[in-house]
Amino acid sequence: MADRNLPRAEVVVDLEALAHNVALLAGRAAASGAATMAVVKADGYGHGAVPVARAALGAGASWIGVASQAEALALRTAGIDAPVLSWLDTIDTDFAPGIAAGIDVSASSTRELGAIIEGARAAGATARVHLKIDTGLSRNGCPATEWPELVAAANAAPEVETVAVWSHLACADEPGHPSIDRQADRFARACAAVDGRPLRHLANSAATLTRPDLHLDLVRVGIAMYGLNPVAQPEDLRPVMSFRSSVVLTKRIAAGESVSYGQTWTAATDTNLALVPAGYADGVPRALSGRLHVWLAGRRRPVVGRVCMDQLVVDCGDDRVPVGEQVVLFGDGSAGEPTATEWADTLGTIDYEIVTGLYRPRVTRTYRGAE
Numbered sequence: 002m003a004d005r006n007l008p009r010a011e012v013v014v015d016l017e018a019l020a021h022n023v024a025l026l027a028g029r030a031a032a033s034g035a036a037t038m039a040v041v042k043a044d045g046y047g048h049g050a051v052p053v054a055r056a057a058l059g060a061g062a063s064w065i066g067v068a069s070q071a072e073a074l075a076l077r078t079a080g081i082d083a084p085v086l087s088w089l090d091t092i093d094t095d096f097a098p099g100i101a102a103g104i105d106v107s108a109s110s111t112r113e114l115g116a117i118i119e120g121a122r123a124a125g126a127t128a129r130v131h132l133k134i135d136t137g138l139s140r141n142g143c144p145a146t147e148w149p150e151l152v153a154a155a156n157a158a159p160e161v162e163t164v165a166v167w168s169h170l171a172c173a174d175e176p177g178h179p180s181i182d183r184q185a186d187r188f189a190r191a192c193a194a195v196d197g198r199p200l201r202h203l204a205n206s207a208a209t210l211t212r213p214d215l216h217l218d219l220v221r222v223g224i225a226m227y228g229l230n231p232v233a234q235p236e237d238l239r240p241v242m243s244f245r246s247s248v249v250l251t252k253r254i255a256a257g258e259s260v261s262y263g264q265t266w267t268a269a270t271d272t273n274l275a276l277v278p279a280g281y282a283d284g285v286p287r288a289l290s291g292r293l294h295v296w297l298a299g300r301r302r303p304v305v306g307r308v309c310m311d312q313l314v315v316d317c318g319d320d321r322v323p324v325g326e327q328v329v330l331f332g333d334g335s336a337g338e339p340t341a342t343e344w345a346d347t348l349g350t351i352d353y354e355i356v357t358g359l360y361r362p363r364v365t366r367t368y369r370g371a372e
């Protein structure tokens with residue numbers, strides 16, 4: 002079926018699939034008495050932060066998580082007034098606008114807490130702070146040796162309210178990895194050192210799916226909400242993003258003719274080629290050259306020769322595919338088409354990187370399902 006008005010390269014975001022995934026994850030969390038934070042950093046892992054946040058809040062999430070003040074403020078500007086936590090800002094960040102907008106902030110050091118206190122004074126409002134303990138990722142978070150000092154500084158500052166203690170797991174996607182329990186123990190010790198009853202949150206998607214005992218008060222789900230399963234056990238998750246284009250030109254070439262730069266592929270027999278206007282500038286990795294299939298006219302077909310900046314070529318054998326025909330670069334896999342996870346496996350990376358890499362000005366984004 003030839004689709005009319007197809008953009009050159011188009012990401013389709015299925016918000017019904019997203020709502021399905023959020024309901025599944027929030028249901029698991031709720032069974033443990035935990036709330037759900039929908040993580041929409043990096044523009045919603047390439048799916049669009051605002052539509053994803055709205056759909057997630059409508060499907061059972063009650064918090065939103067982002068990596069920066071700018072991402073958090075963009076949500077407020079879009080009218081999203083749910084609790085938002087932002088956790089990774091630079092040392093010169095002005096926290097005042099975020100605090101004034103009711104954004105929760107994270108402190109990993111007394112230095113960062115100092116900037117937050119300054120922001121709270123400037124905003125004339127109390128900052129809601131999540132104190133982050135490093136329990137073994139050795140990345141963001143306060144080392145255990147400095148934890149008492151950070152907790153004391155937060156207690157002493159009238160400008161801040163410690164609303165949560167939190168940490169992040171290194172190996173939750175490898176269920177049974179000994180670091181998970183070790184981190185959970187260290188986390189429990191850090192929580193015990195904080196007075197009052199702050200919220201505790203530790204679980205990402207993988208831990209939400211595999212470790213209900215670590216759901217605590219709040220789970221932070223990213224990748225699984227987008228329908229990509231971070232663990233090996235099967236789950237009823239539906240990939241939210243599909244990536245497609247269309248055929249703009251077809252031609253028949255003779256046996257012995259080659260395709261694309263470097264002429265790395267030569268036709269063994271006369272064959273029909275289809276030209277697709279999507280290339281590495283649109284998020285089709287050049288490293289997939291010679292290892293990529295697309296779904297075109299009812300079956301998987303190989304992309305032949307090098308993937309170029311703006312285009313790629315599909316070998317259709319003796320099939321005559323019409324110009325204008327839709328090309329699925331990846332989808333949810335239900336028809337047999339490639340998936341983002343298949344791309345990642347072929348490239349030796351993770352599907353997080355594939356979908357996040359599709360946030361590009363030249364790629365049109367279209368939403369399906371209720372917003």
Ligand SMILES: *Cc1c(COP(=O)(O)O)cnc(C)c1O
Pocket residue numbers: 040042088169204205206207221222223224225231
């Ligand atoms: C990105 C992120 C998450 C979400 O991780 P997923 O594996 O995508 O579920 C949770 N917490 C923190 C601190 C993060 O940076």
